[in-house]
Amino acid sequence: MTHFAELLTPEQVESIHETSLEILKNVGMLVHNQEARQRFVEHGCQEDAGTEIIKFPNKVIEHFLQSIPPTFTFHGRDPKYDRTIPGDGPLLVTGSSAPDIIDLETGEIRRSRSDDIARIAYLVNELLGYDIFSISVIADDAPPDQFSLSRFYPALKNCLKPIRGSAPNMHEVDNILKLGALIAGSEAAFWERPFITFQYCSLISPLTMDVESTEKLMRLTERGIPSYGVVAPNAGVSSPLTLVGTLALANAEFLAQATLEQMSRPGKAIIYEPLPTVADMRTGAYAPGAIETGVLAMGCTQMARYYNIPCGGFVGLTNAKTNDAQSGYETGMSTVSAVLAGADLLNMGGLLDALMVFDFSKAVIDNEIALMLKQVARGLRFSQENLALDVIAEAGPGGIFLNKAHTARQMRTAALLPEIADRSVRGQWEAENKPDSQAKAMRRVNEILRRDNPVLFSPDVDNRIQAEFKGLVAGDAIAVK
Amino acid sequence: MTHFAELLTPEQVESIHETSLEILKNVGMLVHNQEARQRFVEHGCQEDAGTEIIKFPNKVIEHFLQSIPPTFTFHGRDPKYDRTIPGDGPLLVTGSSAPDIIDLETGEIRRSRSDDIARIAYLVNELLGYDIFSISVIADDAPPDQFSLSRFYPALKNCLKPIRGSAPNMHEVDNILKLGALIAGSEAAFWERPFITFQYCSLISPLTMDVESTEKLMRLTERGIPSYGVVAPNAGVSSPLTLVGTLALANAEFLAQATLEQMSRPGKAIIYEPLPTVADMRTGAYAPGAIETGVLAMGCTQMARYYNIPCGGFVGLTNAKTNDAQSGYETGMSTVSAVLAGADLLNMGGLLDALMVFDFSKAVIDNEIALMLKQVARGLRFSQENLALDVIAEAGPGGIFLNKAHTARQMRTAALLPEIADRSVRGQWEAENKPDSQAKAMRRVNEILRRDNPVLFSPDVDNRIQAEFKGLVAGDAIAVK
Numbered sequence: 034m035t036h037f038a039e040l041l042t043p044e045q046v047e048s049i050h051e052t053s054l055e056i057l058k059n060v061g062m063l064v065h066n067q068e069a070r071q072r073f074v075e076h077g078c079q080e081d082a083g084t085e086i087i088k089f090p091n092k093v094i095e096h097f098l099q100s101i102p103p104t105f106t107f108h109g110r111d112p113k114y115d116r117t118i119p120g121d122g123p124l125l126v127t128g129s130s131a132p133d134i135i136d137l138e139t140g141e142i143r144r145s146r147s148d149d150i151a152r153i154a155y156l157v158n159e160l161l162g163y164d165i166f167s168i169s170v171i172a173d174d175a176p177p178d179q180f181s182l183s184r185f186y187p188a189l190k191n192c193l194k195p196i197r198g199s200a201p202n203m204h205e206v207d208n209i210l211k212l213g214a215l216i217a218g219s220e221a222a223f224w225e226r227p228f229i230t231f232q233y234c235s236l237i238s239p240l241t242m243d244v245e246s247t248e249k250l251m252r253l254t255e256r257g258i259p260s261y262g263v264v265a266p267n268a269g270v271s272s273p274l275t276l277v278g279t280l281a282l283a284n285a286e287f288l289a290q291a292t293l294e295q296m297s298r299p300g301k302a303i304i305y306e307p308l309p310t311v312a313d314m315r316t317g318a319y320a321p322g323a324i325e326t327g328v329l330a331m332g333c334t335q336m337a338r339y340y341n342i343p344c345g346g347f348v349g350l351t352n353a354k355t356n357d358a359q360s361g362y363e364t365g366m367s368t369v370s371a372v373l374a375g376a377d378l379l380n381m382g383g384l385l386d387a388l389m390v391f392d393f394s395k396a397v398i399d400n401e402i403a404l405m406l407k408q409v410a411r412g413l414r415f416s417q418e419n420l421a422l423d424v425i426a427e428a429g430p431g432g433i434f435l436n437k438a439h440t441a442r443q444m445r446t447a448a449l450l451p452e453i454a455d456r457s458v459r460g461q462w463e464a465e466n467k468p469d470s471q472a473k474a475m476r477r478v479n480e481i482l483r484r485d486n487p488v489l490f491s492p493d494v495d496n497r498i499q500a501e502f503k504g505l506v507a508g509d510a511i512a513v514k
Numbered sequence: 515m516t517h518f519a520e521l522l523t524p525e526q527v528e529s530i531h532e533t534s535l536e537i538l539k540n541v542g543m544l545v546h547n548q549e550a551r552q553r554f555v556e557h558g559c560q561e562d563a564g565t566e567i568i569k570f571p572n573k574v575i576e577h578f579l580q581s582i583p584p585t586f587t588f589h590g591r592d593p594k595y596d597r598t599i600p601g602d603g604p605l606l607v608t609g610s611s612a613p614d615i616i617d618l619e620t621g622e623i624r625r626s627r628s629d630d631i632a633r634i635a636y637l638v639n640e641l642l643g644y645d646i647f648s649i650s651v652i653a654d655d656a657p658p659d660q661f662s663l664s665r666f667y668p669a670l671k672n673c674l675k676p677i678r679g680s681a682p683n684m685h686e687v688d689n690i691l692k693l694g695a696l697i698a699g700s701e702a703a704f705w706e707r708p709f710i711t712f713q714y715c716s717l718i719s720p721l722t723m724d725v726e727s728t729e730k731l732m733r734l735t736e737r738g739i740p741s742y743g744v745v746a747p748n749a750g751v752s753s754p755l756t757l758v759g760t761l762a763l764a765n766a767e768f769l770a771q772a773t774l775e776q777m778s779r780p781g782k783a784i785i786y787e788p789l790p791t792v793a794d795m796r797t798g799a800y801a802p803g804a805i806e807t808g809v810l811a812m813g814c815t816q817m818a819r820y821y822n823i824p825c826g827g828f829v830g831l832t833n834a835k836t837n838d839a840q841s842g843y844e845t846g847m848s849t850v851s852a853v854l855a856g857a858d859l860l861n862m863g864g865l866l867d868a869l870m871v872f873d874f875s876k877a878v879i880d881n882e883i884a885l886m887l888k889q890v891a892r893g894l895r896f897s898q899e900n901l902a903l904d905v906i907a908e909a910g911p912g913g914i915f916l917n918k919a920h921t922a923r924q925m926r927t928a929a930l931l932p933e934i935a936d937r938s939v940r941g942q943w944e945a946e947n948k949p950d951s952q953a954k955a956m957r958r959v960n961e962i963l964r965r966d967n968p969v970l971f972s973p974d975v976d977n978r979i980q981a982e983f984k985g986l987v988a989g990d991a992i993a994v995k
Contacts, residue, residue: 035526038519038854040893045516052901058936063911087912142940227924240911254872273909274924276894278902311929317916318937324886325929327850332894342603349835352937357950358879359935361842366886367848369808373519386940398839405805412521413757413813420533430544430567435751435798444730448792448806454840456799457832459623468839 034412037338037375046339049277049332054283057089063242066247069293076296081326084269087289094288097295098340102302105261105343107195108166109227110488115192116164116228118304118343122377123410124164125403127157127396128350128384129232130199131170135385135392137404137478137513139423142369142390145170147183147506153197153383154191155486156396156478157508159209162382162403167232168198169383169391176504181205182212185229186498186509189216193488197230200246203252206231210258210504215498216490232306233258236286238266242293248494250290254297262290263346265308272309276325282334283309304378305337308347321385322352329369331374338375345378346371349402354396356471359465362384365402379406394474399451408449452477482513515893517532518819519858521812527820530758534766538570540921543770550774552559557777562877564894570983571714575769578776579669579821583783586742586824588645588646589674589707591697591969595675595706597645599785599824603858605645608638608877609678609831609865612651616873618959620993623871625897628987634864635672636967636991637877637959642991643863645883648713648863649679650655662686663693666710667979668989670697674969678711683726684733687712689983691739696979697971709832711882711909712741713787715790717767719747723774732773735778743771744827745791748800753790757806764790772823785859786818789828800868803840812855827852830883833868836874841866846883853887860887875955882934889930893976908925909936933958963994 041049064070064087074080075095106117107124116124134145137152149170157166168184175183181200188196189212200206209229213322217223231253253260264286266272268279287305294301311316311325317513320326330348339345349368353360353434368381382403383396453473455462460470468476489509490498499505522530544982545551545568555561558574579724587598588605597605599611616627618633630651638647656664657908662681666711670693690710712734716727728831745767747753749760768786775782792806793799801807809951811829818825830849834841843861863884864877915921927961936943943949949957971979980986 034519034521035523036517036520038515039517041896042516045896048896052903055903056906060691060907063968073632159809171815220679237912239906239909239913239915266926268915269921269924273902273905273915273918274928275900275902276616276923276928277896277900278633278905279900279905280894281905297560313931313937314921314925314928316937318939319761320937322935322937323929323932324889328890328894331672336811352935353950353951354936354940354943355950356839357952358837358839358842358955359951360838361844362846362879362883363842365843365891366850366883369847370854370890373851373854389940398843402843402847405843408805409809409847409851413761413809415522415526415529415758417529419530419756419758420762421754422762424531424535424754424759425720425763426541428720430542432720433716433751434749437754440750440755440795443750444795446757447749447757447795448801448804450796450805452796454833454844455835456794456797456801456803456805456868458799459835459870462835467835469836470834470840471838486820490723495673504968 038331038373039335039479041335046335049336050283052281053288054091054094055095056282056285058091060087060240061088062242064242066242066244067223067252069242069247069394071235071297072293084100084385089289094292097292100295100299101291102300102341104340105304107230108228109195110189110195110228111194112226116195118377123163123372123406124378125382125406126165126167126378126380127163127169127382128388129167129169131384131389131391133390134170137388137393144173145391146174147172147187147508149508150184151187152482153190153391154188154392156195156481158192159481160397160400160490162400165195165197166192166261167380176508179505180500182208182502183506185209185212186505190490191488191509191510195228195230199232200500203249206253209502212498213500214244216494227259228460233259233260233262235262236264236290238271238286239282240286251297251316252291254294254301257298257301258314263306263308266289267310267312269312269314276329279309280329283307283333283337302328305333305344306346307333320352321350322363324366325504327370330367330371330376334371334376335372336421343377345376347380349379350384350388354386356398360395364399367513368406371411372409377413393478396469397474398453399476402452404449479513482510485508515891515961519812519854520816521624522816527816528955530762530765530817531820533577533709533762534769535572537763538575538770539572539765541721542567543723545723546725547723550723550728550732553774557909570770570925575773577902578773581780582772582823583584583781584822586783586785588699588711589709590674590676591670591709592598592674593707594752595845597676598741599722599858600826604853604887605826605859606643606863606887607646607648607859607861608644608650608863608994609869610650611751612702612865612870613870615651616871618874625654626872627655628989629992631665632668632989632991634667634872637677637874637962639969641878641881643881644675645671646678649793654865655987660983663689663983664987665688666693667986670943671971671989672967672969672991675707677700678713680713684730690840692982696982699976708740712739714720714743715739717745717771719752719767719768720763727914731774732778734788735775738779738782742784742787744787745771748793748918749790750793750795757810761810764788764814765817775970786814786823786825787827801833802831802868805847808851811848811852815852815855824858826857828861830860830862831865831869832912835867837879843875845880849883849887850890875952878949878955878958879934881934885930960994967991
């Protein structure tokens with residue numbers, strides 16, 4: 034792409050930046066974590082006595098913005114899946130942490146489990162559109178004290194791509210890092226290419242940092258553990274009911290969080306990860322599927338580009354309960370907006386019902402959308418050779434192109450050859466029992482999950498892991514019959 | 515929007531323009547219509563003896579490009595629906611001329627009829643997302659010699675928005691213009707605000723103009739009848755299997771057509787209307803639903819903007835046979851691409867199965883997509899007031915926005931309030947029998963088509979029309995029970 038779509042003029046971008054600074058200077062952040070308040074004050078912020086409110090002089094923000102690196106790297110268990118943004122983007126990522134799943138065998142909704150995560154991980158490993166596996170569901174069968182291990186273990190065991198997830202506290206983070214070291218062979222080997230990235234939500238809109246997750250932000254950051262946080266104001270509920278007001282607030286929250294990160298470890302790589310939404314004011318419903326999520330993502334992307342920080346949030350999520358037209362247009366439209374605005378990463382795949390439910394067939398359909406998004410980013414592939422003037426002359430007016438050598442050479446690469454989209458003639462489609470996207474995607478899910486997964490750990494490594502973490506879940510993707 | 519997405523640098527745009535000129539100068543157009551060949555030659559082109567091939571010196575193209583106006587106006591039967599592009603865009607338009615329809619009562623596919631057109635016209639009249647009704651289907655019940663009348667009459671009778679359609683020959687065009695005059699009250703009244711626009715396909719890719727439709731192009735243009743033509747190369751079949759090669763060819767074909775139009779009537783307003791596609795090379799299937807249609811539309815839009823000509827083609831069509839996820843993401847993704855590239859008009863609504871089938875519920879779903887596209891084009895609505903710094907200060911850190919006067923004021927306008935997208939909680943959705951987009955859209959179709967249509971002609975006008983055109987179809991939208 035030679036020029037991204039911009040909804041704001043350079044002056045408007047400046048104005049939003051300045052409004053965010055105003056918010057942080059005059060309204061401030063409510064910081065419940067005492068150590069964080071102390072850290073803010075030590076680095077030049079003011080605390081309003083007795084209120085836990087921190088106010089930020091402009092120069093503090095401006096100073097700490099400067100140490101944020103312009104790139105972020107994800108490592109995969111297999112280095113061929115390493116990705117650095119910008120450059121390798123747009124990276125397509127699964128949606129995270131749904132509590133429920135549509136059961137693969139029964140089609141019924143239920144709580145998700147660790148064996149679901151194993152299957153999803155293997156599916157994501159095999160689907161070319163996804164660059165990163167953000168652990169899509171919760172493990173309801175996790176043993177006590179192994180809430181996060183029961184998610185990361187099946188994820189890492191069944192997928193060679195970068196794994197991203199969250200953990201409620203540093204004890205669980207440390208267990209996951211121990212798991213990483215066991216997989217890599219040693220701590221040193223893990224830290225050479227740390228293939229685990231953490232995400233946290235330390236911020237509660239409007240303008241509030243809580244105790245525990247802010248603690249986690251500081252510890253993860255101090256130790257240089259790959260990690261970054263999300264900012265998610267909901268217009269009408271936790272931010273003003275205007276798009277630019279919500280953008281200014283989200284941006285202020287990002288700046289406060291980024292400042293604390295850079296105070297904790299200057300030069301720590303992060304991602305500007307927003308999820309601003311607009312509530313449906315008829316009912317108060319959470320509406321991440323709304324087109325405004327895409328429009329806001331375009332605004333955030335423009336802010337991140339202004340700061341020269343890699344950008345990528347949750348965009349392309351849907352409110353649909355099933356794989357109907359809504360699930361297609363909600364995921365498709367907002368993601369195209371974000372990609373054409375220059376977003377480096379999109380958390381978009383596999384979830385239905387406003388992040389509540391994972392669905393295997395939705396993940397396959399979204400993989401196709403992911404591949405389509407990469408085609409959009411690839412653009413027209415201009416070159417003198419691709420202009421093909423000689424082929425046009427060879428065919429001549431009224432001529433044909435099907436039989437040209439040039440056509441044969443371009444056959445596999447000129448366009449995406451989709452697996453889900455139906456392009457058959459109606460008679461053929463009827464003869465095949467009128468499969469819709471859902472049916473075709475489910476067929477593909479079963480095709481993949483019927484195979485043996487070759488990416489598992491060696492028995493040796495697996496034994497060491499099971500010895501270290503007694504009672505750990507099996508973590509295997511049970512083959513579909 | 516302050517900057518459109520651009521896939522090409524200014525130099526690459528120049529290069530495509532020059533490649534198109536090269537094609538027209540050295541490869542030329544095969545022009546079967548003798549009068550058109552003569553007109554080209556009279557205005558400075560050369561005819562290759564005995565081949566019907568016309569070659570275009572660069573200066574001829576450059577000269578005639580200059581008289582194309584930068585705007586195009588559509589008139590509605592009711593002036594409140596008048597639209598001029600650019601300015602009023604993006605205009606959302608129904609897809610055209612499908613032979614088949616999914617029967618509203620039986621759900622079965624069958625040939626479409628004039629009473630279907632009447633119902634579709636009224637539906638489009640009531641759906642806020644559509645700006646123009648391009649007559650979506652054929653009238654299989656047309657009496658002899660009234661093929662086009664049987665389409666335009668029910669369309670005009672049931673819809674106050676601008677009507678666009680095609681007619682096979684000038685005899686039928688004249689009948690439709692007579693119909694227009696009867697509706698307007700007089701010929702003069704019609705020509706003051708001509709609420710009918712014609713579209714033609716005079717060009718067959720690659721680089722061929724046929725006899726009859728080129729004749730029609732010349733007559734429509736000479737007489738200043740609102741009209742424009744479509745250019746539709748299919749990469750791999752009728753153009754090179756590269757995106758920029760197909761873009762250069764489509765652009766050359768547009769330039770040849772536009773040149774003939776300007777030779778026929780300098781200053782005639784037109785639209786740069788492309789439909790370049792890429793064939794699915796696994797089967798040769800026609801694939802307008804492919805994401806490459808969106809990418810090519812972005813390229814065409816950039817060329818049209820370079821020439822300063824209003825631009826709008828067929829984009830957002832789908833290959834899906836039913837209202838599944840594919841129908842949603844195919845229509846949604848390509849249209850967002852085109853809108854963010856600056857397209858002024860999109861023919862996108864109501865058709866399934868690669869332009870073969872009209873579906874009422876698809877039209878309603880696409881209306882919601884149309885409204886979403888307008889939100890994308892509307893952008894962030896930046897203003898100092900919308901930045902809402904005072905409201906953010908009023909709520910304060912940890913505060914709430916739901917109870918603010920500002921929130922109440924923005925309630926209806928901050929975001930689109932969709933009718934089809936489901937945002938309910940799962941329990942409620944299950945209690946309502948799990949409606950998908952298709953079910954909700956069909957409910958909306960029935961809701962609208964159960965009402966009496968108040969936009970019909972007066973009995974007086976209708977009597978005059980029926981007297982003029984003996985045996986004309988009834989043209990009424992039969993109410994749904």
